[in-house]
Amino acid sequence: MLQLPPVQRADERLHQVEHDVLQNLKLRLEALDTPGELAGPPETLGQLLEVSMEQSQVQAQRMLVSQILAGLTADEARILAAFSDGSAFPMLTVYAGGRFTRGEVVYRHSSVGRAAGTQCGDMIGYYLHRLFERGWIMATGFEEAKRTEYELLEGDSGFRKALSQLQQHWPKLKPQRESVRFSPLGHLLWQQLVADGEADREEE
Amino acid sequence: MLQLPPVQRADERLHQVEHDVLQNLKLRLEALDTPGELAGPPETLGQLLEVSMEQSQVQAQRMLVSQILAGLTADEARILAAFSDGSAFPMLTVYAGGRFTRGEVVYRHSSVGRAAGTQCGDMIGYYLHRLFERGWIMATGFEEAKRTEYELLEGDSGFRKALSQLQQHWPKLKPQRESVRFSPLGHLLWQQLVADGEADREEE
Amino acid sequence: MLQLPPVQRADERLHQVEHDVLQNLKLRLEALDTPGELAGPPETLGQLLEVSMEQSQVQAQRMLVSQILAGLTADEARILAAFSDGSAFPMLTVYAGGRFTRGEVVYRHSSVGRAAGTQCGDMIGYYLHRLFERGWIMATGFEEAKRTEYELLEGDSGFRKALSQLQQHWPKLKPQRESVRFSPLGHLLWQQLVADGEADREEE
Numbered sequence: 001m002l003q004l005p006p007v008q009r010a011d012e013r014l015h016q017v018e019h020d021v022l023q024n025l026k027l028r029l030e031a032l033d034t035p036g037e038l039a040g041p042p043e044t045l046g047q048l049l050e051v052s053m054e055q056s057q058v059q060a061q062r063m064l065v066s067q068i069l070a071g072l073t074a075d076e077a078r079i080l081a082a083f084s085d086g087s088a089f090p091m092l093t094v095y096a097g098g099r100f101t102r103g104e105v106v107y108r109h110s111s112v113g114r115a116a117g118t119q120c121g122d123m124i125g126y127y128l129h130r131l132f133e134r135g136w137i138m139a140t141g142f143e144e145a146k147r148t149e150y151e152l153l154e155g156d157s158g159f160r161k162a163l164s165q166l167q168q169h170w171p172k173l174k175p176q177r178e179s180v181r182f183s184p185l186g187h188l189l190w191q192q193l194v195a196d197g198e199a200d201r202e203e204e
Numbered sequence: 205m206l207q208l209p210p211v212q213r214a215d216e217r218l219h220q221v222e223h224d225v226l227q228n229l230k231l232r233l234e235a236l237d238t239p240g241e242l243a244g245p246p247e248t249l250g251q252l253l254e255v256s257m258e259q260s261q262v263q264a265q266r267m268l269v270s271q272i273l274a275g276l277t278a279d280e281a282r283i284l285a286a287f288s289d290g291s292a293f294p295m296l297t298v299y300a301g302g303r304f305t306r307g308e309v310v311y312r313h314s315s316v317g318r319a320a321g322t323q324c325g326d327m328i329g330y331y332l333h334r335l336f337e338r339g340w341i342m343a344t345g346f347e348e349a350k351r352t353e354y355e356l357l358e359g360d361s362g363f364r365k366a367l368s369q370l371q372q373h374w375p376k377l378k379p380q381r382e383s384v385r386f387s388p389l390g391h392l393l394w395q396q397l398v399a400d401g402e403a404d405r406e407e408e
Numbered sequence: 409m410l411q412l413p414p415v416q417r418a419d420e421r422l423h424q425v426e427h428d429v430l431q432n433l434k435l436r437l438e439a440l441d442t443p444g445e446l447a448g449p450p451e452t453l454g455q456l457l458e459v460s461m462e463q464s465q466v467q468a469q470r471m472l473v474s475q476i477l478a479g480l481t482a483d484e485a486r487i488l489a490a491f492s493d494g495s496a497f498p499m500l501t502v503y504a505g506g507r508f509t510r511g512e513v514v515y516r517h518s519s520v521g522r523a524a525g526t527q528c529g530d531m532i533g534y535y536l537h538r539l540f541e542r543g544w545i546m547a548t549g550f551e552e553a554k555r556t557e558y559e560l561l562e563g564d565s566g567f568r569k570a571l572s573q574l575q576q577h578w579p580k581l582k583p584q585r586e587s588v589r590f591s592p593l594g595h596l597l598w599q600q601l602v603a604d605g606e607a608d609r610e611e612e
Contacts (some may be wrong), residue, residue: 052482074256276461
């Protein structure tokens with residue numbers, strides 16, 4: 001049943017697993033012993049409130065950072081890295097709704113996925129959605145200098161397919177040309193994640 | 205302390221646990237050994253970025269799919285299945301705000317929960333909120349043919365209770381009659397999740 | 409490699425770990441044996457749909473509650489507790505956009521963090537974002553009586569820094585004075601989480 005990988009590397013791998021298991025056990029022992037930390041996900045609201053009464057600022061930051069990291073994929077981390085120096089990228093935004101009300105955003109597309117070198121090129125619309133929902137990014141105005149990039153985006157087949165699905169409900173729908181970049185929260189979160197990584201390296 | 209279940213099925217269950225534990229150990233061994241995969245949730249941003257440099261498209265999809273699945277309940281999976289053939293359902297949407305600005309959505313109610321056979325009937329407002337936030341669904345126009353369904357929805361006690369709480373702040377608030385259906389992202393995500401399940405079956 | 413904590417408490421801690429491990433094993437055995445429950449996160453959409461066919465209402469609620477709890481930090485639990493009696497707190501909301509359209513929310517700030525005694529004072533903008541996204545809270549009108557509190561908020565250095573970043577894109581941007589309080593969903597979710605905690609205590 002177990003298809004074990006080649007024998008010659010088995011020793012090394014077992015060693016790693018052993019280290020990993022012991023490391024986990026250590027963290028677990030410490031968490032059980034440490035006020036302000038939970039050994040696993042909370043089982044009740046009361047547990048969370050209890051922990052909050054004993055938590056230091058560093059522990060509260062760690063708890064938040066670990067929840068942020070658990071909600072990011074590797075592709076999304078690449079996209080965030082592309083934004084982290086303050087860069088903006090062309091974005092097409094499709095707003096539902098009629099002539100007088102702009103309505104909700106129903107689709108987004110951007111060149112940031114290609115620029116960042118993500119693996120799932122067809123998921124860029126969803127990556128943008130997730131990063132907007134998590135507060136990382138915001139939409140700002142059209143940049144005249146990038147006219148060609150906008151035209152390329154408008155021709156992408158995934159985008160055209162989504163647009164034609166939407167036009168079944170709103171026949172006159174047109175994408176807006178905007179830019180996408182880090183929000184103030186995005187800059188703040190990036191700083192937290194980078195600082196947290198550095199603290200971890202120092203501890204080792 | 206351990207209240208063990210009836211003995212006659214214990215052997216079978218232990219066998220399952222053993223299989224489960226070995227399976228987990230196998231996955232863990234493989235993940236430790238496999239570039240582009242993480243054995244658990246990322247501990248630092250650096251780890252995610254490192255993984256991204258070795259990740260294949262299939263691995264990137266898997267990472268995304270597992271995060272999507274971890275954020276769905278069984279009731280929500282039933283609701284998504286009800287939408288998956290392109291069906292639309294009546295929805296009441298309550299927008300905060302005054303006479304001239306439509307404002308944010310503050311509550312939603314729909315018959316899709318009943319149609320899908322969810323267990324938690326009183327949580328439909330929250331299920332809709334979560335599925336909108338995750339990009340699965342969108343709101344389109346009122347459907348004249350479903351007039352009776354809208355009237356039934358407007359009479360539901362949970363909805364009336366929420367509306368009266370909101371009317372303490374906006375006395376003239378009225379629900380809008382809309383429809384709810386898969387967004388283009390919803391169709392895309394559903395395809396991914398179904399394809400991923402089929403790939404898993406083939407591997408076994 | 410294992411830096412064990414002081415010996416005199418080691419016995420007690422090991423006892424706790426043992427209890428924890430056995431408890432986990434018990435839950436796992438039960439979940440494997442129990443229709444309507446999953447022993448871990450779902451691996452495929454099909455698994456979720458299968459579970460949904462055998463799930464009771466209590467099991468469906470548990471699944472939802474555990475996902476809600478996994479997405480809250482201890483600081484956020486304190487904030488929710490501050491809202492739970494119906495209290496409202498002053499909030500500054502920054503809307504992107506020009507003279508005629510109000511645009512999306514790009515930043516929020518509130519005194520609820522200080523009132524709740526959170527550890528990460530500089531993360532209040534992000535906590536508000538997360539709680540809005542998760543449906544817990546909503547924005548209502550300015551409260552004249554709290555004029556001084558709004559003025560204090562407008563002077564906070566984190567808020568001023570975020571505002572000046574945003575004014576690079578929208579020079580005339582001004583924060584709106586609003587209030588923040590539980591939404592109808594917030595009241596409902598709080599009741600569920602409290603009821604769930606009480607049910608757990610009774611079982612023990």
